[in-house]
Amino acid sequence: MNRSTWNTNLITALSVLILLGIWQIGAVLLDAGVILPTPGTTFSALASVVQQEPFSLNILATVARALQSFLIIFLVGGLLGILSGYSRSLHAFLVPLLVICKATPVMSVILLAFIWFTSGTVPLFSAFLMGFPVMFIQVEQGVKLISPRLHEMTVAYGFTPLRRLIHLVIPSLAPSIITGAKASLSMVWKVVIAAEVLTVPRYGVGSRMQMAQVNLETAEVLAWTLIAILLTAAGDLIFLSLLEVPRKLRERRSKLLEAIR
Amino acid sequence: MNRSTWNTNLITALSVLILLGIWQIGAVLLDAGVILPTPGTTFSALASVVQQEPFSLNILATVARALQSFLIIFLVGGLLGILSGYSRSLHAFLVPLLVICKATPVMSVILLAFIWFTSGTVPLFSAFLMGFPVMFIQVEQGVKLISPRLHEMTVAYGFTPLRRLIHLVIPSLAPSIITGAKASLSMVWKVVIAAEVLTVPRYGVGSRMQMAQVNLETAEVLAWTLIAILLTAAGDLIFLSLLEVPRKLRERRSKLLEAIR
Amino acid sequence: RAAQEIQLASQQVEVRMAVMQGPSGFSTVGMTRNEGRLDDYTVVDIQVFPSPNEVIARLANGELDIAALPTNVAANLYAKGVAVKTAAIVGEGMLMFLTNDAGITELTDLAQRKISIPGAGGTPDQMARILIAALGYDSETDVELDYSIAAPAQLTQMLIAGKVDLAVLPEPFVSMALNSSDAVIPLLDVQALWSALTGTGNYPMTVVVVSDRFVEQHPGTLPLVMGSLKDSVQWVNANPADAGNLIEEVGIMKAALAVPAIPRCNLVFKTAKEGYEAMDLYLKVLYGFDYTSVGGAVPDESFYLEY
Amino acid sequence: MILKNLSKRYLVSGEYLPVLDDFTLSIEPGTITALVGPSGCGKTTLLRLIGELEQPDEGELVKSVEERGPLSYLFQEPRLLPWHSVLHNVELVMRPWYPEKEERIARARDFLTMVGLSDFTTFKPDQLSGGMRQRVAIARAFAYPGHMLLLDEPFQSLDTNLRWALVNAFLKLWNAEKRTTIYVTHDVPEALLMADTVIRLSSRPMRILENHTIGTPREERSLGSPEFLALQARFYT
Amino acid sequence: MILKNLSKRYLVSGEYLPVLDDFTLSIEPGTITALVGPSGCGKTTLLRLIGELEQPDEGELVKSVEERGPLSYLFQEPRLLPWHSVLHNVELVMRPWYPEKEERIARARDFLTMVGLSDFTTFKPDQLSGGMRQRVAIARAFAYPGHMLLLDEPFQSLDTNLRWALVNAFLKLWNAEKRTTIYVTHDVPEALLMADTVIRLSSRPMRILENHTIGTPREERSLGSPEFLALQARFYT
């Protein structure tokens, strides 16, 4: 860990401390534990929540839902985005679907969702409605930013569509795909948990939040929220380290090429 | 309107027709008007909804909320995104805030939200929590894609920060800002309406949906959903035409420059 | 005269009252007949909220003086140190097990069925679990409780459409379901079963709580408000049709749906003193079943307000 | 190859900019043709039409049989894939021709050695100097076995020694397999020493001012000889 | 200006690539210095250090008083803002110096006319040919009144006539106000005719092979004279 990483970590820690301070002051000023318990109360609720029995099952259920939704959004949004970036017709065809995804509140179609899916998959459905347009718009726009000069080069050198996809389109789209993934990941957690709150599947962070909420155990609600925040932060870290993989692969590849003399 | 615009419009219309067809078939197969009325029933509900008295008030309230949230997200997300794209320290400082925005379901802080905001502004708050990370991530990433060569050119030619912002940063960020705006716009409608459904402010499309739902008027719920979809589509069109403005301005500017001989 | 008016205005008391978008809203519509004016000095401002959350937040924050809440939520608030006391019972139990499966007639048919309940942890859920246990089932293994449709209106839709075959619903949705579909039949009256089990009458489902600050600042106003509320409940029960119009006007639901439900909503008015025993028993049962649902303790006697 | 009455114009802010207007030229297959002309006259546009990257507005392009098919195009800018190493950039374009990885890489390495970049095979384009990037593009174009060679200012931004070394290397390659080559240059001596035919072009709309076929065999040419001094003088005006 | 023991190395996949190693050079203020050297030897890196776009790893750079402050940098690539018109690109950099819009635009127009682009002021960079883009960059660098001129292969990709016209235009500008000019070129004759001092550089790590100050006044120089023929022969090896 070099000097500047140290510094940024310090700043992040400082920022967390400041937020905790604001929370503490706010809680003291508000003086209403049902609405905003102090960080102290919340952390002791956290300690007892962690010891509740199916703790890891709740976490796993939520993580599985978030991951599944993310993968679906990533694949479907990415693929349709690339295709529709290249084909004006497909774009025109998808416009109404996209508008429906953007505008239809889950509430309007939730009963249909119940009929078509089991109740555990409704969070997936909500997350898809929310995240799909973001990923799609992102990748579609990314296609438009691909350098026309490099594209022309691949045409002149007779690249097959697959070779163009691998060596021009995907590397060019990488920033868009990454931002799209980051942005949809940023919603998936919240939407999945919110949908769990509404549909109360057997296991799930949101289900536990809902139960704590009806019993006015605000400290427990916030404890679960902290867990959700930690999960999200962990997810971000894993995502960031996954981003390093292609670079490492490319480096290894270049070493391998070097070896072939 | 040239030939190819005609074609894409035709495809879009076709796609709408196909979706209506699927809806009709689905409704007939399901044969349960309380859950999925036919398009016909829905359109006649739409006709009567449009004649209900404070119709435009409901629309205006929702549009105002969506617009406000969008503007707030756009400005705050855009500004912080640019700054944090340039400053590693600010980025490190904002990381915890961003994670909180990403992970905290509105439900966890809704009691606080009710205290701080009136029920009409809770939708704004939800939309902000949802849209801010998307816009922010977008613009922050965009800053990293600014051509280092052009940046160096502005350094060599002694651009002031303001001049660099106007002539390098903002034009370079334009694609990111546009996708960010599109993506956050894509959520704002839905989130605002969903929050209206939950908090039932006096006027709002979501409030009317909630009332229709309580009265088991599913056709009316879908009629309001159609209205939401139309609003979204109109919003998209307006957004797209706004995008033309800078180009036109630039053209006018270049004509003006031409005039100075 | 101007001076007189100013004096009047300064004496004017505005009572800020919250009800939920259901039977508790029905019971107060009578108070809005005279634009909420109870006498020359007192105006009551009734706000209808879709969920208890908003009421709780505003009550804790001092933005509300009086609120109608589920009994256990009131006890819970009291236990959590929110300065409120209960003043009256305004609604008694009105829950039903409904089914559209003609094959279910006996209680024993409930075994291994999926029962849909709107909202985990709410009164329908608590009562359903208490009674299921009382009937000798284990709610974990013998039946499947499904909470995935949280809004009672939506659950009603599913029941009417035949996509859900067994549900616990409160009024006015019970009436809506029964009136909209011939296939839906009442299976079990929760209230009757409660009476049989406890040997008492109906259980108190909705109470009115008053903030301590209001009682201190306007000690004389409370009896007036409560009197007016009692009046309102009687009027609504006696004039369902007129009340229905007001219900639609206030924006709770359509008159056509509310009117047939009013007689079955068990709208009552009992002061805290009159209802003490029923409430105490109810809360003790809840406590025994799941103590967190009443805030970890059965409230002491000072929870019950005398006026 | 015959270019028949080609016309090409660009639409720039509502007005048409004619670049080629009824342009006719015939090129002997298997020869090297140099195009010399003022900046902005339309040389690149002409190459793009020949490379079929763009379609003429009017006119026709008739290629002889051996000229059809894939061609090696050296663009006016290097156009390297920034995420791939130098070696990978060169190796990639040869995939359909050399399915054997070892062979392909050996060939790429040969051409990179030819342009003097054998020590830089693992570098990314952004880590190279301008001239080095240009040399990677040269290696790529030469390594690719196109049926024709279109070279747009191939030896620009290289020092004189390297330039001549590359001219000679190119001629050796070309002698081994005589593909039709059309190349744009601003360096008249280079054109005179390298090409079979030198074409001097006017400014836009482009016309042929002079179409000179050099009779002297390449090996016997010398810039100091009276013939070439006269030619240089003519081509400089 | 004195460059004292400059060292500069780049980190490429874990290894250091030394570009400058203990490089020392002193340049007379108010003269034109031409740098000639093989591709990839470090000329651009040297200009970047002088332009303070990069910091040396070791060593020091001492500028005389009149050389400090803003400088006109012509990059090896045009580096134009793609969203602005040609005129706007040139006019923009002069803002702090010419607050009067009319004056600024007139000056931008003058310089664009000098490089032969008076008809293309409304074009976007993408609508220009390679040589035209380079000319816009030349106009921008010359129009900007920097205290020093750093030119990285300024006249590349231009035809010979234009090249000499621009060399003469540049010398006229320079004669009016003698600013220290350092310029990189691969064209030895051009360097010999234009510069006061021509420096021949070795390949990486860069060393000075020859530092020749030309005594003959610019007006009297001729490439055909025995002095310059000898110089050319020396600089070509």
Ligand SMILES: Nc1ncnc2c1ncn2[C@@H]1O[C@H](COP(=O)(O)OP(=O)(O)OP(=O)(O)O)[C@@H](O)[C@H]1O
């Ligand atoms: N995409 C385009 N849009 C509009 N105009 C263009 C476009 N491409 C080229 N032009 C115009 O066409 C003309 C010829 O351009 P071209 O690139 O063919 O010139 P060139 O002969 O290659 O010049 P150079 O030697 O400077 O590279 C120029 O005036 C240019 O402005």
Ligand SMILES: Nc1ncnc2c1ncn2[C@@H]1O[C@H](COP(=O)(O)OP(=O)(O)OP(=O)(O)O)[C@@H](O)[C@H]1O
């Ligand atoms: N950003 C960088 N990262 C790594 N290596 C670099 C970088 N920039 C330049 N180099 C290396 O430094 C050396 C010198 O580069 P420089 O651009 O100074 O050469 P040059 O003399 O200008 O060459 P040319 O005439 O081809 O433009 C080259 O070997 C190049 O690979």
Ligand SMILES: [Mg+2]
């Ligand atoms: Mg060209």
Ligand SMILES: [Mg+2]
């Ligand atoms: Mg260089």
